[in-house]
Amino acid sequence: MTSTTPIFHSLKSLSYVFIFIIAFGLFYNSPAYADKVFNAQSYTLENGMDIVVIPNHRAPVVTHMVWYRVGAADESQGLSGIAHFLEHLMFKGSPVIGGDDLKPGELSKIVSSLGGRDNAFTGQDYTAYYQSIATKHLETVMRMEAGRMENINPPPEHVLSERDVIREERRQRTDNDPHALFNEELATAIYPNHPYGVPVIGWADEMEVLSWDDTKAFYDMWYAPNNATLIISGDVTGNQVYELAQKIYGQIQKHELPPRNRTSHPPKTKKQFPIKYEHKSIRQPLVKKAYKVPSFHQNKYDALALQIIEEIIGNGSTSRLYKSLVIEQKIASESGLYYNCKRLDKTSLWVYASPLPDIELEVIENALDLELKKLIENGVTAEELSDAKSRMQNKAIYARDSLTAPAMIIGSSLAAGLNLNDIEYWPDDISKVTAAQIQNVAKRYLDPEKNTPVTGYLLPKKPENEKQPEQKVMEEPEQEVME
């Protein structure tokens, strides 16, 4: 969804890796899951920069990533989109540790001329930059990445043209697409007083006036070695990386960081009516329902139970929702549940379904409610639970079959406030979740009496001339509006 998927610097991205990670759970495990998952090595430099190394000697290549603990949710009011704008400007000229300054666009060109690929992305809680390249060029990319941690100096004309680029990016991602606009609308309703309700890309009118001064102030405030994690996956050893990082990133001074103050999540106290989002291009309606739930960072044990709920209720063609709505009742073409646990603050759990023609959206909503009600009343069976655990633990082995995915998984988890042990021992933790715990979590978070959800209907908008003839209705007394 727009608010949980990071936004990439350029179109040709590894975003599919991200979709994979979000769709198929957080982590993977090793075959003997009592062991650590990754056997990652971690270090901290004197200036406070964290380092995680995941050795993988399959091919002589590395992925080098720097994750900053700052994202769109850390923006000041009125400056929406500035974290992402800064991410773009990080490519527009900067010094190099022990080398000549980079001109706008030069960093990516150097990476490419060394046979490597690079990109960057921004989420609500983090901003990350990476290169995948032959191991022998690791030092070169590290010197460039460290340089833009120390300072950036984009020429004014590049700042202006890049602001036009992000405006085009918003048009392309969001304004062209009614599904994206619908998601934006729902996010504002779920998080009425919290920055997660503001899109990462920004609101169009605020993006138009973002200034270099504000962007530089944001950069100076948040970009520092003591607010960053270096993650390297590939054909390296921990010591090798530590020494190199010490030599290069170690030259950058730490500085004091502001607290990450986030506004609160006021509870919704009464039943909400569905948000009906009508758009003339829509032919296939959609029902989505979101419950505010804790993230892994906020409540690890509830999050583990919610991850298993996601697996049993909503993941794939043998899940409860798909079986019930699509195969048995034949009222929907698609249905599922997803839960993004990797956030610092309260997050959301979604159920959704696409109705078949002539099925009222209320029918769909009731069917979704009923499946959650069954879960609250009867929990999950022992067989469902053990099958789900085994799948979650096994599925994960595949993620090791990749250079970049392990770095993405660890980076996004740490950025969401988890520690390395939460990741390394996740399979153990998952194996300990009980059916009683799952039912208890369902009762607390998925009962609309206790936790009011936000419901959205995406609907076709009838053209003016096709509107239903006006019907006589009982007129309601006009409401008075106090000025």
Next chain:
Amino acid sequence: MKVLIAFTILFLTLNGNAFARNKILDIQEVKSPNGISAWLVEDHSVPVIALKFSFKGAGSSLDPANKQGLARMVSNTMDEGAGNLSSQEFQKELRDLVISLNFGSNRDNFSGNLKTLSKNKTRAFELLELSLTQPRFDKEPVDRMRKANQSRIRSSLSDPNWIAARFLNDIAFAGHPYAQNSGGTLSSLENISPEDLKLFHRSYLGKNNLSVAVAGDITAKDLETVLDKIFGKLAEISIPPTSNLKLQNQGKSFIYKYDIPQTIIEIMQPGIDRKDPDYQIAQVMNFILGSSGFGSRLTETIREKRGLTYGIYTYFYNMEYLDTLALSTSTKNENTAEMLSLIKTEWDKIKSEPVTDKELKNAKAYLIGSLPLSLTSTDKIAGLLLSLQQDDLPIDYLMQRETKIRATTKEEIQELAKSLLNEDQFTTILIGQPEGINNAKLLEIIPNVE
């Protein structure tokens, strides 16, 4: 695993040391006792096996006009029950054993992907064999997939990029089966019965149009036996030929008025065959022109200097009966005319003067040096092996490719640009409310949807 890729040597060669070297990727050709052959890259570093295969010619270009979406429906339902396993039983077993099995189709071919942990390989191969030889095509999953496809089509109707692709196919491939909607239309899907699916499966998926590619945790010896078990029962088949196609509506522009803030721009012109001796020269040229993102001339001129778009890319789009060069981008409506003019200027520039030494050097370095990044998972390796076989390329293709890229000169690029690039041959599709566009034909109805 260093044996996987002779990467170090590759870089030495790049730096000028003329090392003799046999292989970039150690591809073995494996032949089963019954004559089924496969390309294999063994790699035991991760306990995963990826097996990919395709049936040449068994694509959606065989779909009858009133049954568009037939090949797609076969691919959607072949993993929905086989032998004595119902749809739910089959899917549950895949899911519980964490086996990924799916089928796909494009205009030219029908394909399949199997990915399994090596500990579950025996059952994974059995399930694949079952789905290939005894698919059930039961009424329930067939109806369900029909509805899912119809729902997907309705949903796509709010996606301007999908609409642009629909028009581009219809207009650039006019008069040829390629112009049809391979995903089916709302009404054509209604005409497809389980009998049609069975007939397609029986007639077009055969031993003699099969290619197989395998990567990961399996030995050549094991694979020999496995190949016969999985594919041995397939019959010999014959596929009716389709006619060659020339890109249609060259030099013409079309607008579909759509209420969005941007104009989606899709351009197509004639391309070059992957087996053409100049294909690698074309790749280097295209890298400099527009395929590489940052550093490419189109991105530099249009995104970096002027901020007119978030992305602009060119790519070769090769099919069995037509080779094309395509460009995709989008910009706000009022900038459309400027954008089109800048694209033509870049087309003209790369024909009228040689590329710079630096551009040439960087393009070669990336095209050769980035190959190992495409070989970092069993999936990617198997995918590459399959694509080489589908295009009838030799087993040492990656070596030949590298040699040719390295030998490419500025003069060759300019010569090729002159003969290949022609802005007067553009078939141009604009979706949005573009401003300042003259002589474009207005489009009314999205073709092959209803």
